[in-house]
Amino acid sequence: MKNPKAREQSFSIYGPLSLLMLLLIWALLLILGFGLFFFSMGSPFADSIVGSGAGAWTRFGSDLYVSGTTLGTLGLGDVLPRSPLARTLVICEAGVGLGLVALVIGYLPVLYQAFSRREVSIALLDARAGSPPTAIELLRRHSFEGGDHALEALLSEWERWSAEILESHISYPILCYYRSQHDNQSWLSALVAILDTCALLISVLEERPSRQAQLTFIMARHALIDLCQVFHLQQKKTWQNQAQQDRLPTSEFDLLCSALADAHLRLCGDPATLRRLRTIRSLYEPHALALAGYLRMPLPAWIAPPREKDQWNLLTRLRSEAVLDAEQAKTGVTSSFLREDEHSH
Template identity: 55%
Template sequence: MREFYGYEGIHSIKFGRMKAKVNGMHRFALILGFLTLTLALLDAFQTIILPRRPVGRFRITRLFFLATWTPWVRVARLIQSSKARDQFYSFYGPLSLLLLFIVWATLLAGGYGLIFFGLHTPFSDPFHPGTLGGELRTALYVSGSTIFTLGLGDVVPATLLARALVVLEAGTGLGFVALVIGYVPVLYTAFSQREIAVALLDARAGSPPTASELLVRHSFTGGNAALIELLAEWERWCATLLETHISYPLLCYYRSQHDNQSWLAALTAILDTCALLITTVEGPATRQAQLTFAVGRHVLVDIVHVFRQESMEIGFLQQPMQRLDDDEFARLCEVLGGAGFALCGDIEAHARLQSIRRLYEPSACAMGHFLALGLPRWVPPPRDPSKRKDNWTTVADLRTPSALADRLSTHLSPLSTADHFGEDERH
């Protein structure tokens, strides 16, 4: 070998192989950088800007929630206190939003850094040791300082291409910050609109809400008209939920202010009410119940599809539905009959109710299992009448100042308020 090539020939061969290896590494870094940058920009665009359900199996946001939500649930199940566990769940939504921003920013900076490295972009770095690792560290440092527009000036691009890439990355960073600033108010506005309706349901259906309680509280004179109006409002609420929570699935992880309320429980209670009005309870609200039921079921089915819980939904569909057995149905009919509602007298009423429940209850159970949210009962359990039923105490029956003072001191004490917020009394 030495005799044929000589020492200089062997040295040139080794140098050529090493150079080819280095060039291959730069090409790999360039391709990886373009892929990372493209995936990050596309994912941020689909999540923040695109006003429809994102598509595609490989999405950074989806992988992020798969990697974080399952461990979060496992840790939460180790917490013994239900109040502390619910508080732990409530941290996930806002915290995951912040972490998602960090993931996007890291991927953008890393993508540009790999592109700088792959293009052999020269930088005037006084700390650059001249090695391959030093070149990569400099490229990542320049990318990180540029994406956040720090403008330190200690490392300066030496070519026209490098300067163009730095300007492009700075523009990307400014655009990303602008998107984040605009995204957060949109997200919290949708959350606020959702929770307003959930809070208003408290005085109308109790907390947690139940279908029987909603109907019983509308058994007064003129209650049918009020019930129709309420169902129409919830039809619009379901349509709004369909728009916001399909476009921004992150909202599904956000919990309500009170530990005995949730958007899923409220939606399920409304669907239960509509199912009763369609199959069991006679009255003028049937048509509006059908309209509200159609939109509400659409919401559940689409959200199950967004979170890819179809297999869980099929599993619940194949099991006997446990939320309303024969004894509970008999008690439900007794409560509604006692409130003055006209019930269908045929023996097929329960079968019809069972049939319509299969259209939405498996979806609700699947999402309840996935999000660790409880579903409401059909009839509230027997309870001590001296204890409050709702989160918000109604004072419509107060007549005298002394009675007002007594009721307020009893029902609106700091301990009572803290109990419904899942907190201890603060001294």
């Protein structure tokens, strides 16, 4: 699909639709399997529609009918089993049908609860790291006084989020195909943005919460690598293609440092900074690129282009104007008092 919006919309329905189709296929295979059991027993049923001299395909159709009504626990009673073994199989299939219904009732809520918990943190990251999220924007929006504590709390929360992703998405890999409901957001881009932030805190920046960054990095990387193993990406073509990609070329590293300096962040400044950053990037970027190619989810850029309609920039500008107006008003009141005092003297 050449239209990106149509392509994303089709991807967004792929996960939920594939789950429903999977449950439907399970039910159809159970009906076919028990129908073949009945057919192998010589169709031991008393059917008023199908006579004793009916052909094989007609009898097999009757067996499938019995199997379908039994699995759905309808119990119409228009076709009756004529042997003890057939009755036993009917009872077994009815029990399997109840188990299938219980599986659907218990399976779907668990999946959608895990999906909902995942998306809440991704939605909250929008105001803290932009959309799509980037490490530079996340650090810039936490460069205020006391921002270190807020950033440490955020990384601690995302350490737990990564652990939940590790447990839920490995148990239910189909959740990886579920797309976020908002544009420019995905669980993979959010996870990589957090990894990028931790990489900068560990290897480039000084006087920042590097201890929590290390803990979050280890857990997030663990989730990323295990998900690659679930889909066997090391054996797929996407794993070879990612070796040719570089998310942060050397020519853009100076732009990265300039963006960090503009956010009033203190850099390490030694010549080995680029080497350390490249080393830590090699620990997770190949897996992230392979997952991005397999799931068709774009990864965030290290340096995001400026956005005209960014709500954070708008609110920051309005807040700065409000503070400036308040200072000017305070200065004007002070000057007025001074003039009145001079006049009285």
